[in-house]
Amino acid sequence: MEEKSSRIKEEIIGVLAIAAGIVIIVSLISHNQWDRSFSTDSPELKNLLGRFGSYVSDILLQVIGLTSWLIPVILLISGTRRVLGRPAQQRQSLFIISCILLILSVSSFLTLTLGSHSGGAIGVISTNLTKQIISTVGSYLLFGTLTLITLMYLIQFSLINMFAAVKSRVSSGSRILAAMKERNSNTAVDEAAEDDDETSQPHIFEEVIPPVRFEQEPLPLTGPEIIIKPAAKKTPATARKASSEYELPGTDLLNDPPPSKSRPPKEELLDRSDLLEKKLLDYSIEGKVTYVSPGPIVTMFEFEPAPGIKISKVMSLADDLAMALKATSIRISPIHGRSTLGIEVPNKDRDSVVFKEIITNDAFTKSPSKLALALGKDIFGVPVITDLSKMPHLLIAGATGSGKSVGMNSIVMSILYQATPKEVKMLMIDPKMLELSAYEEIPHLLMPVITLPKEASNALKKLVFEMERRYRLLAESGARNIDAYNKHIESAARSKSPKEDEGADREPLPYIVIFIDELADLMFASGREVEDSIARLAGMARAAGIHLVLATQRPSVDVITGIIKANFPSRISFQVSSKLDSRIILDTYGAEQLLGKGDMLFTSPGKRIKRIHGAYVSEEEISDVVKFIKAQAGPDYTLFEDLVMEPQETAGYAEKDELYAQARDIVLSAGQASISYIQRRMKIGYNRAARIMEMLEEEGIVGPPGEAGKPREVLRRHE
Numbered sequence: 102m103e104e105k106s107s108r109i110k111e112e113i114i115g116v117l118a119i120a121a122g123i124v125i126i127v128s129l130i131s132h133n134q135w136d137r138s139f140s141t142d143s144p145e146l147k148n149l150l151g152r153f154g155s156y157v158s159d160i161l162l163q164v165i166g167l168t169s170w171l172i173p174v175i176l177l178i179s180g181t182r183r184v185l186g187r188p189a190q191q192r193q194s195l196f197i198i199s200c201i202l203l204i205l206s207v208s209s210f211l212t213l214t215l216g217s218h219s220g221g222a223i224g225v226i227s228t229n230l231t232k233q234i235i236s237t238v239g240s241y242l243l244f245g246t247l248t249l250i251t252l253m254y255l256i257q258f259s260l261i262n263m264f265a266a267v268k269s270r271v272s273s274g275s276r277i278l279a280a281m282k283e284r285n286s287n288t289a290v291d292e293a294a295e296d297d298d299e300t301s302q303p304h305i306f307e308e309v310i311p312p313v314r315f316e317q318e319p320l321p322l323t324g325p326e327i328i329i330k331p332a333a334k335k336t337p338a339t340a341r342k343a344s345s346e347y348e349l350p351g352t353d354l355l356n357d358p359p360p361s362k363s364r365p366p367k368e369e370l371l372d373r374s375d376l377l378e379k380k381l382l383d384y385s386i387e388g389k390v391t392y393v394s395p396g397p398i399v400t401m402f403e404f405e406p407a408p409g410i411k412i413s414k415v416m417s418l419a420d421d422l423a424m425a426l427k428a429t430s431i432r433i434s435p436i437h438g439r440s441t442l443g444i445e446v447p448n449k450d451r452d453s454v455v456f457k458e459i460i461t462n463d464a465f466t467k468s469p470s471k472l473a474l475a476l477g478k479d480i481f482g483v484p485v486i487t488d489l490s491k492m493p494h495l496l497i498a499g500a501t502g503s504g505k506s507v508g509m510n511s512i513v514m515s516i517l518y519q520a521t522p523k524e525v526k527m528l529m530i531d532p533k534m535l536e537l538s539a540y541e542e543i544p545h546l547l548m549p550v551i552t553l554p555k556e557a558s559n560a561l562k563k564l565v566f567e568m569e570r571r572y573r574l575l576a577e578s579g580a581r582n583i584d585a586y587n588k589h590i591e592s593a594a595r596s597k598s599p600k601e602d603e604g605a606d607r608e609p610l611p612y613i614v615i616f617i618d619e620l621a622d623l624m625f626a627s628g629r630e631v632e633d634s635i636a637r638l639a640g641m642a643r644a645a646g647i648h649l650v651l652a653t654q655r656p657s658v659d660v661i662t663g664i665i666k667a668n669f670p671s672r673i674s675f676q677v678s679s680k681l682d683s684r685i686i687l688d689t690y691g692a693e694q695l696l697g698k699g700d701m702l703f704t705s706p707g708k709r710i711k712r713i714h715g716a717y718v719s720e721e722e723i724s725d726v727v728k729f730i731k732a733q734a735g736p737d738y739t740l741f742e743d744l745v746m747e748p749q750e751t752a753g754y755a756e757k758d759e760l761y762a763q764a765r766d767i768v769l770s771a772g773q774a775s776i777s778y779i780q781r782r783m784k785i786g787y788n789r790a791a792r793i794m795e796m797l798e799e800e801g802i803v804g805p806p807g808e809a810g811k812p813r814e815v816l817r818r819h820e
Contacts, residue, residue, distance in 0.1 A: 108186065111183045111184075111186070112183065112184050114180075114183055115179075115180040115181065115182070115183030115184035115185075116180065116184060117180070118176045118177070118179050118180030118183065119176065119177055119180035119181065119184070120180075121173075121176050121180075122172075122173035122174070122175075122176030122177040122180065123173070123177075124150065124154075124157070125157065125158075125161070125169070125172055125173040125176070126173045127149050127150055127154065128148060128149070128150050128153075128154035128155075128157045128158040129158050129161070129162075129169055129170065129173075130149075131147065131148045131149040131150070131154060131158075132148060132154075132155070132158035132159070132162065133145075133147040133148060133155075136148050136155040136159075161221075162221065163221060163222060164221045164222050164223055165204055165208045165220065165221040165222075165223050165224070166208060166211060166212070166218060166219045166220045166221035166223075166224055167211055167215075167219050167220070168204050168207045168208040168211060168220065168221065168223075168224075169221075171203070171204060171207060172204070175200055195254075196255070199251045199254050199255050200251075200255070202247060202251050203248065203251040203252065203255065204223075205223060205227060205247075206244045206245075206247035206248040206251065207220075207244075207248055208220035208221055208223045208224035208227070209223070209224045209227040209228050209231070209240070209244040210241075210244040210245060210248060211224060212224030212225055212227075212228045213228055213237070213240055213241060213244065227244075228240055228244075231243060231244075346733075346734075347521045347522065347523075347544075347733055347734065348733065349517075349518060349519070349521070350517065350518060350726045350729045350730060352457055352460065352461055354722065354725040354726050354729060355455075355456060355457035355460075355718075355722050355725075355726075356455060356457060356719065356721075356722060357455075357457060358453065358455045358457060358458040359452075359453050359455075361397070361452055362450045362451070362452050364395045365395055365400060365448065365449070370393050370395070370400070373400075373402070373426060373446065374390040374393065374402060376425060376426060377390060377402055377404065377422065377425075377426070377444065378390060378404075380418075380421065380422055380425040381404070381415070381418065381422075384414075384418055384421070386406060386407075386410055386414065386415055386418075387406070387407035387410065388404050388405050388406040388407050388410065389404070389405055390402050390403065390404055390405075391403050391404075391405050391441060392441070394480070394481055395448070396448075396478075396479075396480040396481050396482050396714075397448075397451065397452035397454060397478055397482045397714060398447065398448060398451050398452065398454070398480070398696065398700065398714045399432075399445045399446060399447050399448060399480050399696075399712075400445070400446050400448055401443050401444065401445050401446075401480055401481075402443075402444045402446065403436065403439070403441040403442070403443060403444075404441060404442045404443075404444050405440060405441045405442075406442065412435060412442065415433060415442055416433045416434075416442075418433075419431045419432065419433050419694060422444065426446055428446050428447050429447055429696060430447070430694045430695070430696065431444060431445065431446055431447075431694065432444075432445045432691055432694045432695070432712070433445070434691065434710070437709050445480060445712065447696055452482075453717065454477050454478050454699065454714045454715065454716050454717060455716060455717050455718075456475065456511055456514060456716040456717060456718035456722065458484070458716070459475035459476075459477060459478070459484045459485075459486070459716045460475045460515065460518055462475075462484040462486070464484055464486040465484070465486050465515075468486060468488070468519070470488045470489075470490055470519070471490075471516070471519050471520040471524050471525055471612060472488060472489035472490045472516060472519070472520070472525070472612060472614070472648065473486055473487075473488055473489075473515060473519055474486065474487050474488070474489055474511075474512050474515045474516075475511060475514075475515045475716055476508075476511070476512075476673075476701075476703065476713050476715065476716065477511075477699065477701075477713045477714045477715040477716040478713065478714050478716075479711060479712065479713055479714075480712050480714075485703075485711070485713050487703075487705070489512075489516075489614070489648050489650070490612070490643075490646075490648065492648070492670075492671035492705060493642075493643040493648050493671075494639050494643075494648055494649040494650070494651075494668065494669050494671065495512075495648075495649070495650045495651070495669070495671050495672070495673065496651050496661070496665070496666070496669035496671070496672045496673070496686070497509065497650065497651065497652040497653070497672070497673045497674075497675075498652070498653050498654070498656035498661070498672070498673075498674050498675070498677065498682070498685075498686040499652075499654060499673075499674060499675025499676060499677060499701075500654060500675070500676055500677050500678050500682075501654055502697060503675035503676040503677070503695070503697050503698075503699075503700075504675050504676075504697065504698050504699035504700070504701070504715050505652055505654060505675045506535075506536045506618070506652075507699060507715060507717060507718065508673065508675065508699065508701065508715045509536065509537075509616065509618060509650070509652050510536070510539075510718050510723060511715065511716045511717075511718050512616075512650060513527070513537075513540060513616065514718055514722075514723065514726065516545075516614065517543075517545065517726060517730065518726075520545075520612070522543075522544035522545045522611075522734060522737070523609075523611060524611055524612065525545060525611055525612045525613075525614060526545055526546070526547050526611045526612070526613045526614075527540075527543075527545045527546055527547065527613070527614050527615075527616060528546070528547045528548065528551075528560060528564065528613065528614075528615045528616070529546065529550045529551065529616045529618075530550075530551045530552075530557045530560070530615070530616065530617045530618065530623070531550055531551070531552055531616075531618045531619070532552060532553075532554060532557070532618070532619050532622035532623060532626075533618060533619050533622070534552045536618045537550050537616060537618055538550055539720070539723050539724065539727060540723075540727060542731060542735065542736050543727055543730050543731055543736065544730065544731075544733070544734040544735060544736050544737065545730075545736075546736045546738075547613065547738065547741050548560065548738050548741045549736075549738075554622060554623050554626030554627050554631075555626070555627065557617075557623055557627075557631070558623070558627045558630045558631055558634070560741075561615075561630075561631060561634035561635065561638070562630070562634055563741060564613065564615065564634070564638060564642075564647060565634055565637050565638060567613070567645075567647070568637070568638060568641060568642045568645045568647055570787070570788055570791075571583070571610060571645035571646070571647075572641075572644070572645055573791060574586060574610070574787075575644065575645070576806075577776070577806055578590075581644065582643075582644040582646075583610055583612070583644065583645060583646030586609075586610060587609035587610060590608065590609050590610075591609060610645075610646055611646070612646045612647075612648065613646060613647045613648070614647075614648050614649075614650060615638070615647070615648070615649045615650065616650050616652075617649070617650070617651045617652065618652050619652065619653060619654070620651045620652065620653040620660055620661075620665075621653050621654070621655040621657075621660045624659065624660050624662075632662060632664060632665065635649065635651070635665055635668075636664045636665065636668055639665070639668030639669060640668050649669075651665075651669070656674075656677060656682045656685045656686045657682075657685065658685060661685055661686065666685075670704075670705065670706040671703075671704070671705045671706065672686055672687060672703075672704055673701050673702070673703050673704075674686045674687050674692040674695075674701060674702045675692070675695065675697070675699070675700065675701045675715075676692060676693070676695040676696065676697045676700060677692045677693055677695075678693065679693055680693050687702060687704055687710065689710065691710065699714060699715030699716070699717060700712070700713075700714055700715070701713050701714075701715055760783060760785065760789075760793065761793055761796055763783065764779055764783060764790075764793045764797070765797060765800075765802060767779070767782050767783070768797060768802065768803065768815060769802070769815065769817060772815050773812045773815065774794065774797065774802075774803040774812055774813040774814075774815050775794075775812040775813060776790045776791050776794050777790075778812065779793060779794065794813070798813075801816055801817070802815065802816060802817050803815055803816060804816055
């Protein structure tokens with residue numbers, strides 16, 4: 102209640118500030134020097150706001166001159182931010198002092214530049230005083246610096262970030278030109294290298310690529326299901342309206358990314374390349390480093406082995422190379438489409454990958470999918486966005502402290518930033534009672550966060566029932582998947598034609614995403630029931646718009662069974678404790694060599710394994726977003742309540758449904774039969790109406806379903 106009262110107070114202050122700004126603008130626009138004011142006694146009043154406007158404009162112009170226009174600008178911006186719930190980040194007292202200093206400095210600067218009348222009395226007094234002390238040049242420097250400092254403080258503008266952005270643009274352009282020039286002169290470089298082998302470097306280096314700033318991908322490691330685009334430096338977008346009732350959270354609720362750390366110097370990369378080649382040569386492995394790609398977390402050295410060298414022999418030396426380079430761990434893997442191996446070495450100074458930086462990227466903001474997931478950045482610093490609806494399910498594993506829970510939170514937050522409660526519903530199962538409890542009572546939930554294994558088993562069974570119900574809906578409407586069905590429903594709702602009676606009174610189906618944070622606890626408590634439900638949902642639920650995200654810190658064969666594994670081709674592995682665990686989750690080794698703290702390997706059907714540095718989202722950010730969402734709407738558990746209330750008899754037991762006789766009479770009297778018609782007349786749920794319709798068909802009262810959207814034929818007449 103206090104929070105709501107405070108919010109209303111902020112909005113009132115904001116509205117008053119906007120109104121005051123508009124009043125000052127109108128009075129200044131319509132100012133006339135001959136109007137009655139403190140300066141003149143003329144009876145004429147041409148100001149649009151009368152005597153009040155005349156006096157206000159006269160005072161402002163006499164005191165601060167042209168700087169008067171700065172006051173309504175400040176009032177309008179400050180008022181708008183308060184109304185939108187985004188007040189100034191500075192303390193109120195410091196904000197007011199900064200505004201006063203800004204007005205003083207601008208008035209003085211205008212007086213110095215344009216003359217005495219431009220800055221008003223304040224400008225004249227301050228410039229006369231400073232000219233006597235520090236001369237005219239010193240006054241220019243003083244008031245110019247003061248103007249810049251107050252503006253930087255008020256709008257939170259950083260010169261360092263601006264110079265870094267300009268520098269990155271320049272370096273990106275020079276890198277592209279250098280790469281093009283080098284490609285054109287490769288032949289000449291090779292000949293020169295042969296002539297002077299002793300003095301030239303034994304490496305073929307393209308311009309070292311700065312982390313994060315990529316115009317295009319340097320390596321073809323992506324697949325069509327993963328959307329990867331360069332991270333755009335952009336102002337965080339404000340929350341966009343998804344409907345007239347619900348507003349998606351804005352990026353202002355998230356923490357800004359910290360400044361990028363400097364890339365390793367070229368000399369250090371050359372030394373590491375030499376060390377790699379020498380260490381491999383000690384094990385009779387000849388070759389050369391041909392390319393170096395520094396990233397935010399790791400640097401990849403492309404090593405081209407000499408002919409006859411087996412890849413497995415190089416990969417077996419990962420621990421020896423890690424010791425030689427004084428690194429915690431090194432990962433070695435073949436590079437698709439090239440005759441080289443990628444040797445990924447951790448950076449000494451690592452950048453942070455934060456959630457806000459990923460979701461403000463165009464690949465995420467322009468994604469049409471409501472299930473777009475912001476996973477993080479690849480080893481080159483390029484944001485990685487993938488679509489859960491195309492996976493269509495995701496299996497996550499990782500040891501304690503590897504970043505698995507943070508990865509799960511980033512997936513949940515990605516959906517909250519893309520979809521309204523009407524578009525996506527969630528079922529959260531958290532036996533540990535720790536990770537997913539932060540999302541309790543958000544409107545996207547189908548039911549409260551489940552913590553008991555027995556309740557989880559029952560909930561999964563209900564979702565199997567919901568999946569079957571959705572398949573019946575798809576079959577009756579002639580749709581192949583949930584997207585086609587929703588388009589059919591929207592079209593029917595707009596046209597309201599008799600032929601589309603079957604769809605005109607239905608609502609679009611939301612996606613349902615099931616989150617299970619610890620699969621092991623469920624499998625040990627009620628393994629068979631849970632496994633059967635998960636297998637059915639994973640095998641059939643894609644077209645019905647139901648998707649699963651399972652996570653476990655125990656990737657053992659008794660948790661990730663063959664049935665579950667076969668139905669989850671898309672998998673993420675964070676750091677695990679052994680090669681065996683890595684092989685269970687990914688069908689290959691490598692996850693045991695990850696760095697932890699969100700470092701992951703991602704695989705999807707038919708694609709090569711991709712290394713991603715997960716996006717970090719803090720508990721404070723989650724709390725702020727959840728508060729924003731909960732302030733708009735509460736949870737609606739009616740879908741699950743309907744499933745619980747409806748009996749589960751089959752159509753062959755008509756005598757058990759007390760409404761069957763009444764429904765039969767209604768159909769015979771009306772001479773038409775459709776599920777939606779029975780729903781409206783009898784005020785019952787869709788599932789029960791569908792079962793009654795099946796009973797009527799078995800009794801020979803109505804015919805089988807005809808063309809999609811058309812009512813069924815009534816075969817009997819009312820007696």
